[in-house]
Amino acid sequence: MAKEEILGEYNKIPDTIPAESVVKIEFHPIDLVTHWKRCGLMADFIGSFYSYSSPGKKDERILYNLSTVINELIENAAKFSKQRSPVLLTLKHYSNLLQVQVTNHVTTHVSENFKKLANTLLNSDLEELYFKKLEEKDENDTQSGIGLMMILKDYPVSMAFKFQDHEDGKATSVTVKAFISVEGV
Amino acid sequence: MEIKDNDYSVVYDEGSKTVKFSGNIRLQGVSEYEPIKKLLADVGDKLVAGDTLKMDYKDLKFLNSAGITTLSMFVINMRKKNTAQISVIGSKTVAWQEKSLTNFSKIWSDIQVAFED
Numbered sequence: 001m002a003k004e005e006i007l008g009e010y011n012k013i014p015d016t017i018p019a020e021s022v023v024k025i026e027f028h029p030i031d032l033v034t035h036w037k038r039c040g041l042m043a044d045f046i047g048s049f050y051s052y053s054s055p056g057k058k059d060e061r062i063l064y065n066l067s068t069v070i071n072e073l074i075e076n077a078a079k080f081s082k083q084r085s086p087v088l089l090t091l092k093h094y095s096n097l098l099q100v101q102v103t104n105h106v107t108t109h110v111s112e113n114f115k116k117l118a119n120t121l122l123n124s125d126l127e128e129l130y131f132k133k134l135e136e137k138d139e140n141d142t143q144s145g146i147g148l149m150m151i152l153k154d155y156p157v158s159m160a161f162k163f164q165d166h167e168d169g170k171a172t173s174v175t176v177k178a179f180i181s182v183e184g185v
Numbered sequence: 186m187e188i189k190d191n192d193y194s195v196v197y198d199e200g201s202k203t204v205k206f207s208g209n210i211r212l213q214g215v216s217e218y219e220p221i222k223k224l225l226a227d228v229g230d231k232l233v234a235g236d237t238l239k240m241d242y243k244d245l246k247f248l249n250s251a252g253i254t255t256l257s258m259f260v261i262n263m264r265k266k267n268t269a270q271i272s273v274i275g276s277k278t279v280a281w282q283e284k285s286l287t288n289f290s291k292i293w294s295d296i297q298v299a300f301e302d
Contacts, residue, residue: 033213036211036212036213037192037211039211040209040211040247040249060278060280061280064246064247064279064280064281065280065281067247068247068280068281071211071247071249072249072250075211075249075250079214130288131288131291131292134254134257134258134261134292135261137254137258146250146254147249147250147251150250150253150285150288151250154284154285154288155284
């Protein structure tokens, strides 16, 4: 039986609750790494799609903020995945909450590092840690998690994580769930 | 001094001591930000005590976290040099700016941040 580990409030929205809207996008990381601009294009599309369903004058604000949050998640999936394994992006809209679920496949080494980061993200004062990381930043450190820290501290977003080892023990499926308060962004 | 791309531009006007950022900057990782980092470092080297560098972000629609990190590190370097001041101008209508630009004044409390329509 493959090992599974959950960090954070992963089932904040139980699967039994029907979503008002579901969108699924599958892509290969190599595609986005080769054409980096596609990360932003995909994030802009999702931002645009869900800002349209939010009534009132704040539509553009919602578009900008959703795109910013989702772009970070897509960029991370593109950067850290095994390049030819699929990434599945599932978006579910529930009234004021948008659940963005990103499942990708990473090496066990990447998975262990990300697990440490996930624990830090869930258990630290991120306002303090973000500025500490910037002050101490090693310019060659590309896995600092500073983007996720910024999202969690500045936007009305919470996150949870699931790590599921593959049967062969050579890779891990990682799912990041981000719960975004759409009106609050 | 300027950097121009299909999606964005970063232009320094020596007369008004203003760096203006426009468009959409979401480059791939900190290493792709090297040219922008170098332009800012060169601008920083030209400034003398009493100067105020204006950083105008009003027309910058998007900036990813690698970009925000690059700009934050420039602010940290300027704070350490402690010669010139920085004032930051953002837009009230570009939502991310309100959140991210105010972070600069948490890095260096002397920075003035103003938001315009």
